[in-house]
Structure formats: structure tokens, C-alpha cells
Amino acid sequence: MTIAPAASAGAAVRRGPGRPRDTDMDPQIVAAVLELIDAEEEVTVSRVVERSGVSRAALYRRWPSLTTLIAAALDVGRTVPPELPVGGDLRETLFTSLIGSPTSISPSGYSEARFRQRIRLVMADRALQRAYWESHVSRRRGPVERALRSGIERGILREDLDVEAAFDAIAGAAYYQSIVRGEPLESADTRRRLAAAFDITWRGMAA
Amino acid sequence: MTIAPAASAGAAVRRGPGRPRDTDMDPQIVAAVLELIDAEEEVTVSRVVERSGVSRAALYRRWPSLTTLIAAALDVGRTVPPELPVGGDLRETLFTSLIGSPTSISPSGYSEARFRQRIRLVMADRALQRAYWESHVSRRRGPVERALRSGIERGILREDLDVEAAFDAIAGAAYYQSIVRGEPLESADTRRRLAAAFDITWRGMAA
Structure with a gap:
């Protein structure tokens, strides 16, 4: 049996489950x-x-x-961020992690063009949106959520704090800037508003 | 001069600025x-x-x-919401207005399909996004922002409260559910999280 030329080999691949993929x-x-x-x-x-x-x-x-x-x-180049230090100034640690740099929250590691493309994509496809949430976004929330839980254990944050809701409020304010206001996260007005929104949320979380 | 038949009339319209539009x-x-x-x-x-x-x-x-x-x-059928009553229980008034019904915030008056379409559209076109913000979204925020300011005047809310940031945090949490988590605003989990996020924000706003 001779080896098929490239074109037919392509057709064969589709049928052969054991063959290495491209x-x-x-x-x-x-x-x-x-x-x-x-x-x-x-x-x-x-x-x-x-x-x-x-x-x-x-x-x-x-x-x-x-x-x-x-x-x-x-998702190329995006990783789960490292664990946050425990035991220091929790407010400062969270602020730096979430608001510290213009790209800390939603578009972390993204250019704005990639962020906008991602949002368009998930708005067009509910299944992709849920898969993306499960496999990417929710995992990237981990370090901040664990830092919030350690804050509750240390008595810094309210015992009955809903950690997920707290994250949603802080991150949501950042998404709102990009998606609803249409302002770049690095603009001075946006930085000021995000710092103010973080301050409100922090006061509401504190014990 | 005879009146042109329909097809050429169409071509004429493009040139005649005084003619009524379709x-x-x-x-x-x-x-x-x-x-x-x-x-x-x-x-x-x-x-x-x-x-x-x-x-x-x-x-x-x-x-x-x-x-x-x-x-x-x-934007068909979407209007600026009425002014909120002043003088009553401000927390209750705001909660009802912002979180009270599953469609109170972001997709107000929208089906979910229309909401998703709107987000895709503004993510694809920055000029449209800014125009939409100026002419529609920012105007619809008015009644809640004025209620927050009256809360400051009445001494219920902190004197140094950033009203815009407070709105962004509450509304942002709702957008986050639809856009990032991909969960319908009417699901029980989402309602619970939005109520918790509102509670955090309210505590952070209160005097």
C-alpha cells in the first residue's frame, strides 16, 4: 500500500481517531x-x-x-495570578491586586482590543460564556477570594461577608467602565472612580 | 416636466435635502x-x-x-425612569429601584437577547458606545444619582460619598452577572448575590 498524497491524507485524518493531530x-x-x-x-x-x-x-x-x-x-499568556500575601495590610494588598494597575481586573494581561473581542464572543455564545467562566475567569478569582476569606478569619472583615458578591461588586465596577461607560481603564477619571468604588466596597466589607 | 416614476424618484431623494424622508x-x-x-x-x-x-x-x-x-x-420603549420618592426609607427605595426586579438594572426593559445584542454592538464600535452612554445610559442613571445626593443632604449617606462610583459598583455587580458569569438575572443565585452586593455597597455608603 502506498502512502496517500497530502490531500487524501487529510481526509483520512478526519476518520482515524488514533492519528496524531496537527x-x-x-x-x-x-x-x-x-x-x-x-x-x-x-x-x-x-x-x-x-x-x-x-x-x-x-x-x-x-x-x-x-x-x-x-x-x-x-487565553494565551493568561495565568491564574499568584496567591496574595496573608498577614499584611489586607486593604492595601487587595487594592494593589484589584485596582493597582490599569489592567489588574477584567482585562488582565489583555490589550483592550482583545478584551472587547472576548466580550463580543461570549455575548454571542452562551455555551462558550459558561465554559469560559468555569475554566478561566472563576479560577483567576481564586487568590482574591482566598485572601478575603483569610480576612474574615483574622476578624478584619465581617463574619457574614458574602465573598463572591464582594468580588463581583469590585470587579463589576471595573467592567462597567469598559463596557458601559466606554472609558479606558487607564484614564485618570476611571482610576479615581475605581478607587472610590473600592473604598465604598471596603467599608462595606470591614468588620 | 413629468413626475419621475418610483425608481428614479428614489435616486432624486438622495440629492434633494428639502424632500421629506421615508x-x-x-x-x-x-x-x-x-x-x-x-x-x-x-x-x-x-x-x-x-x-x-x-x-x-x-x-x-x-x-x-x-x-x-x-x-x-x-432603545425602543426605553425611557428615563421616574424620580425616586425622597423622604422615605432610602435603602428600601434604592434596593427596589436597582435590584427589586430581575430587570431593574442593566437590561431594564430589555429581553436578554436584546441586552446581549446591545453589548456586542457597543463592544464593536467605540463611537457608538460613547454616543449610547451620553444619550441613553447616563440619562437613565439620573433619578438614582439624585436620590443618592438627597441621601447625603439628609445625613443618611457619607458626606464625601462619590455618587457616580456608588452607582457603578451596584450596577457593575449586575452587569458582571450577565456578562462575565453568564447567569440570568432572574436566577435565585444571582438574586442572592446581587442583594449581598447591594448590602455591602449600602454599608459602605452609609454615614
Whole structure:
């Protein structure tokens, strides 16, 4: 039996579950998607094919869903932040972690273009939104939520504090700036408002 | 000079600034857009033409930008809420106004499909986002912001309260549920979290 030429080999791959997948092409595919997103161009299969140099057939084989590909690309380089120090000034620790830098909360590690693309994507696809929440966003909340719980144990925060709701209020104020007001997180007005919103929330959490 | 037949009349309209515009067709155009949004179908010119029965030429003449048309459709039926009563239980008044019903805050008057469409739209177009903020969202905040200011005057709320930041924290928590968690505002978990977030914010605002 001879080895089939490239085109038929492609067709064979789709049927053979044991065969290795085209994961080697992922870096160039994902890089092409991120270039398009950063250029604020719409991500289409044709454009990804053109930029990445990967064939349309190979792209479809590796990423049958464009949505999943974009989601994966958007998560490149984003990690769960490290645990926060316990025992210091909790207010200061939380402020630095959540509001300290213009990109600390919602768009952490993102360019604004990537953040906006992510929001459009999850608003268009409920299943993706829930999957994204479960596998990415909720995990990234972990260190702050654990710091809040340690604050309750140390008697700094109210015993009956709803830790999840507290996080939602602080992070929600930041999302509101980007999504509703449409103001960049690094503007002076936004920084001032976020600091004020954090102050309100902190007072409401304190024991 | 004879009156031109319908087709050439259309071409003439584009040039004649004094001629009345095709505003009579707006109700059927806007209704078609809302039907598409509610069916969670993408709004395209072809689909609007098909559903509304209005010709493509007339549609372009009246609405040269599809984005502006969608934005206008999304705002149908939304009004600035009435002023809040002053002098009563301010916490109760604010809670009822902001969290009281599942649709009080962000998606007020919206179906969830319309809310999601609005967010996608503003995330795709910064100019539209700012225009929408100035002409719609910021005006709808008025009654609550004025109630908060009256609370400061009455000595119920802290004298140095940042009213805008307080609103952002409460509303932001609601947006966070829909946009980041992807949970419907009417779910029991969401209602509980929003009530808890409101409680934290209220304590942080109180004098």
C-alpha cells in the first residue's frame, strides 16, 4: 500500500481517531488570530488561512470551530495570578491586586482590543460564556477570594461577608467602565472612580 | 416636466435635502430588526429587507448605517425612569429601584437577547458606545444619582460619598452577572448575590 498524497491524507485524518493531530501548527494559527484581533480586524477562516500559511483543510481539522479557536487565542499568556500575601495590610494588598494597575481586573494581561473581542464572543455564545467562566475567569478569582476569606478569619472583615458578591461588586465596577461607560481603564477619571468604588466596597466589607 | 416614476424618484431623494424622508417606514423597519434580535438571528440588510417588506433602496436611504438602525431599535420603549420618592426609607427605595426586579438594572426593559445584542454592538464600535452612554445610559442613571445626593443632604449617606462610583459598583455587580458569569438575572443565585452586593455597597455608603 502506498502512502496517500497530502490531500487524501487529510481526509483520512478526519476518520482515524488514533492519528496524531496537527497540534504543531497551533502556534502559527494562534499567532495569526491574535494579529487579526490586535489589528481589530474581524477573524474569519479566510484571513486566518492567509496570515498563518496553514491550509484551510488543516485549519478545519485542528479547529472545527472558529469560536473555540478565538477563545483559545484570547487565553494565551493568561495565568491564574499568584496567591496574595496573608498577614499584611489586607486593604492595601487587595487594592494593589484589584485596582493597582490599569489592567489588574477584567482585562488582565489583555490589550483592550482583545478584551472587547472576548466580550463580543461570549455575548454571542452562551455555551462558550459558561465554559469560559468555569475554566478561566472563576479560577483567576481564586487568590482574591482566598485572601478575603483569610480576612474574615483574622476578624478584619465581617463574619457574614458574602465573598463572591464582594468580588463581583469590585470587579463589576471595573467592567462597567469598559463596557458601559466606554472609558479606558487607564484614564485618570476611571482610576479615581475605581478607587472610590473600592473604598465604598471596603467599608462595606470591614468588620 | 413629468413626475419621475418610483425608481428614479428614489435616486432624486438622495440629492434633494428639502424632500421629506421615508420616516413612515420606520415602524416596520424597526419592528423587523427587533424580530430578528429576539429570534437571536444576526441582523443583516437582506434579512431586514425580507422581513420588513421595505425595499433595499428605501432602507439604505433612511438608514445608511445598519449599526445606527440597530441601536435605535434597541432603545425602543426605553425611557428615563421616574424620580425616586425622597423622604422615605432610602435603602428600601434604592434596593427596589436597582435590584427589586430581575430587570431593574442593566437590561431594564430589555429581553436578554436584546441586552446581549446591545453589548456586542457597543463592544464593536467605540463611537457608538460613547454616543449610547451620553444619550441613553447616563440619562437613565439620573433619578438614582439624585436620590443618592438627597441621601447625603439628609445625613443618611457619607458626606464625601462619590455618587457616580456608588452607582457603578451596584450596577457593575449586575452587569458582571450577565456578562462575565453568564447567569440570568432572574436566577435565585444571582438574586442572592446581587442583594449581598447591594448590602455591602449600602454599608459602605452609609454615614
